[in-house]
Amino acid sequence: MARxxxxxxxxxxxxxxAVDDVNLSIGDGEFxxxxxxxGCGKTTTLRAIAGLVDATxxxxxxDGRRVNELRPSERNIAMVFQFVSLYPHLTxxxxxxxxxxxxxxxxxxxxxxxxxxxxxxxxxxxxxRYPGALPPGARQKVALARAVxxxxxxxxxxxxxxxxDEQFREEMRWELGHLQRELxxxxxxxxxxxxxxxxLADRIVLMNHSKIVQVAEPDRIFFEPASVFAGQFIGSPSMxxxxxxxxxxxxRLGDSTVVxxxxxxxxxxxxxxxxxxxxVRPRDLRLVDGEGHALAVDxxxxxxxxxxxxxxxxxxxxxxxxxxxxxxxxxxxRFVPEGLMFFDAESGLRIAGGGRPA
Amino acid sequence: xxATRNQAYAHLSRWILLVxxxxxxxxxxxxxxxxxxxxLKSRADLFAMPPKLVFEPDFSGYQSVFGVGAARDSASSVxxxxxxxxxxxxxxxxxxxAVFLGTLAGYVCSRFEFRGKGDxxxxxxxxxxxxxxxxxxxxxxxxxxxxxxxxxxxxxxxAVFVNVGLATWIMKGFFDGVPKEVExxxxxxxYSRIYAFLRLVLPMVKxxxxxxxxxxxxxxxxxxxxxxxxxxxxxxxxxxKISTASGATGIEWTQICAAGxxxxxxxxxxxxxxxRHLLMGMTFGVLGRR
Numbered sequence: 001m002a003r004x005x006x007x008x009x010x011x012x013x014x015x016x017x018a019v020d021d022v023n024l025s026i027g028d029g030e031f032x033x034x035x036x037x038x039g040c041g042k043t044t045t046l047r048a049i050a051g052l053v054d055a056t057x058x059x060x061x062x063d064g065r066r067v068n069e070l071r072p073s074e075r076n077i078a079m080v081f082q083f084v085s086l087y088p089h090l091t092x093x094x095x096x097x098x099x100x101x102x103x104x105x106x107x108x109x110x111x112x113x114x115x116x117x118x119x120x121x122x123x124x125x126x127x128x129r130y131p132g133a134l135p136p137g138a139r140q141k142v143a144l145a146r147a148v149x150x151x152x153x154x155x156x157x158x159x160x161x162x163x164x165d166e167q168f169r170e171e172m173r174w175e176l177g178h179l180q181r182e183l184x185x186x187x188x189x190x191x192x193x194x195x196x197x198x199x200l201a202d203r204i205v206l207m208n209h210s211k212i213v214q215v216a217e218p219d220r221i222f223f224e225p226a227s228v229f230a231g232q233f234i235g236s237p238s239m240x241x242x243x244x245x246x247x248x249x250x251x252r253l254g255d256s257t258v259v260x261x262x263x264x265x266x267x268x269x270x271x272x273x274x275x276x277x278x279x280v281r282p283r284d285l286r287l288v289d290g291e292g293h294a295l296a297v298d299x300x301x302x303x304x305x306x307x308x309x310x311x312x313x314x315x316x317x318x319x320x321x322x323x324x325x326x327x328x329x330x331x332x333x334r335f336v337p338e339g340l341m342f343f344d345a346e347s348g349l350r351i352a353g354g355g356r357p358a
Numbered sequence: 359x360x361a362t363r364n365q366a367y368a369h370l371s372r373w374i375l376l377v378x379x380x381x382x383x384x385x386x387x388x389x390x391x392x393x394x395x396x397x398l399k400s401r402a403d404l405f406a407m408p409p410k411l412v413f414e415p416d417f418s419g420y421q422s423v424f425g426v427g428a429a430r431d432s433a434s435s436v437x438x439x440x441x442x443x444x445x446x447x448x449x450x451x452x453x454x455x456a457v458f459l460g461t462l463a464g465y466v467c468s469r470f471e472f473r474g475k476g477d478x479x480x481x482x483x484x485x486x487x488x489x490x491x492x493x494x495x496x497x498x499x500x501x502x503x504x505x506x507x508x509x510x511x512x513x514x515x516x517a518v519f520v521n522v523g524l525a526t527w528i529m530k531g532f533f534d535g536v537p538k539e540v541e542x543x544x545x546x547x548x549y550s551r552i553y554a555f556l557r558l559v560l561p562m563v564k565x566x567x568x569x570x571x572x573x574x575x576x577x578x579x580x581x582x583x584x585x586x587x588x589x590x591x592x593x594x595x596x597x598x599k600i601s602t603a604s605g606a607t608g609i610e611w612t613q614i615c616a617a618g619x620x621x622x623x624x625x626x627x628x629x630x631x632x633x634r635h636l637l638m639g640m641t642f643g644v645l646g647r648r
Contacts, residue, residue: 051546052546071545072545073546073547073549078546079539079542081539081542083537085539087561087562088562089561098544098547146543
């Protein structure tokens with residue numbers, strides 16, 4: 001178990017800044033998920049924590065102790081990678097106990113641990129087989145078993161589920177979360193899949209362009225995104241964005257005729273003095289039978305039980321949810337006030353709106 | 359109506375294809391068959407006109423190639439056996455050294471970045487592109503000065519030289535196919551990189567090493583240009599010997615043909631042995647990391 005702290009961590013590869021002045025502190029036993037598009041620096045950060053990549057500047061601390069100069073093997077970490085890295089010429093059992101062999105752990109202890117870990121992952125029947133005989137999902141289970149068998153202080157997972165079939169991934173994700181809570185091991189998990197991040201994380205570290213965008217609990221990052229990027233990256237279907245134009249009596253959506261009045265706007269937003277963008281998630285943009293704005297609906301479609309509609313404002317296509325009763329009329333578009341978020345159009349930072357619904 | 363016409367066309371094109379393939383096979387295998395038959399004919403049968411298809415097999419050619427029986431010391435013996443030994447030794451040692459060096463160099467080129475890596479890789483490849491004839495004279499002078507001309511050591515050096523570049527490139531490809539996580543997991547767990555290389559990575563590229571060795575062996579075994587210039591009497595390889603074999607009684611065709619057959623055998627055996635690895639090796643690079 002360990003607390004981890006990153007202080008002004010920067011990593012350069014030649015002229016390229018892979019990680020740019022990152023500060024973060026991770027609590028003992030916490031499950032932190034690094035989320036971001038590919039190339040944002042999340043994997044590089046993970047590798048720096050492992051000691052596989054050197055920090056260009058800044059400190060990495062485990063339990064308050066600087067570990068920059070420690071070799072990977074001295075940091076008491078375990079890793080699992082996206083592409084299953086089992087050793088094809090070793091049996092499943094030999095693969096799992098691989099980390100213990102290096103430390104010269106006693107034979108009886110190895111057997112006891114192997115017993116425990118195969119029980120946890122239900123791998124008892126596979127021990128004598130070779131990795132080639134197992135499906136990818138099961139192989140990744142073996143890789144996880146190998147990672148946890150020696151009680152690491154920190155578990156580092158680099159997209160461990162991305163290469164696994166959708167169906168099995170759900171199950172593995174659930175098991176992984178369960179296992180982490182049971183072991184209480186500090187875990188850092190890297191992914192570009194926001195659903196994985198939302199379901200697993202105690203806290204999400206959202207990264208973009210080598211910098212941290214926001215660090216927050218999944219709920220908070222969803223309801224109170226720090227910026228346009230955070231709002232759009234998290235949530236599916238993704239958040240609609242429209243530029244707002246100040247007009248008499250409120251703010252107009254782009255070049256449409258829809259004007260959001262005082263009732264729909266948070267106080268002070270009209271006086272921001274700089275261009276503002278509206279962000280609204282499809283669930284907060286509703287086509288209803290009652291009161292609302294008159295807008296030409298482009299299209300309606302259903303995804304399972306949920307019905308959606310789209311409409312255009314200038315070039316942009318906005319998507320909302322269709323709440324009309326079956327066989328209903330034209331419908332009006334309602335903007336749910338609690339769901340409206342306002343961002344500074346230049347900096348992209350949220351200036352008003354958002355917040356968790358009561 | 360059209361159905362039967364189409365069938366007839368299909369039939370015809372099938373026959374044309376078979377005839378073409380047959381001609382191609384004769385073109386390729388005919389000389390080898392001719393060589394094998396000739397290697398079993400006595401001098402008199404060899405020059406008989408019209409050619410004899412039925413004849414008393416004469417094994418003297420093979421006896422002298424393998425250095426057994428009376429043929430070895432007879433006046434007509436042209437020392438093919440010594441050349442066979444030279445070839446076996448030079449090719450085996452040369453291949454071993456080239457694969458050893460190529461494996462190490464390939465691993466480094468696959469895993470590490472170093473200044474001038476691109477240039478180094480190109481230089482290594484360029485040793486394969488060089489037409490040997492262009493530099494033969496200078497090699498000859500160099501080897502003569504160093505006392506390497508006409509020695510097994512000199513030939514081994516040449517075998518290594520012509521192969522080490524190829525081995526480096528092929529092995530780099532195989533190492534590229536092994537995820538670097540294989541070593542990283544080991545390093546994170548306290549194993550050394552050397553351990554990871556020897557015990558984890560090498561077993562994963564066994565097939566690649568076999569394929570590389572096969573290629574190198576065959577290139578070394580077939581090497582002619584350098585060997586023909588750098589050896590005169592004591593250390594002639596089999597290909598050189600075949601091209602120059604003449605004895606007290608003129609050109610010993612039977613021995614030459616027998617030597618030719620023997621020259622082909624290791625190539626066949628080697629590729630037969632590694633055919634599975636070879637297939638795997640060829641697809642390995644294509645399938646990449648998954």
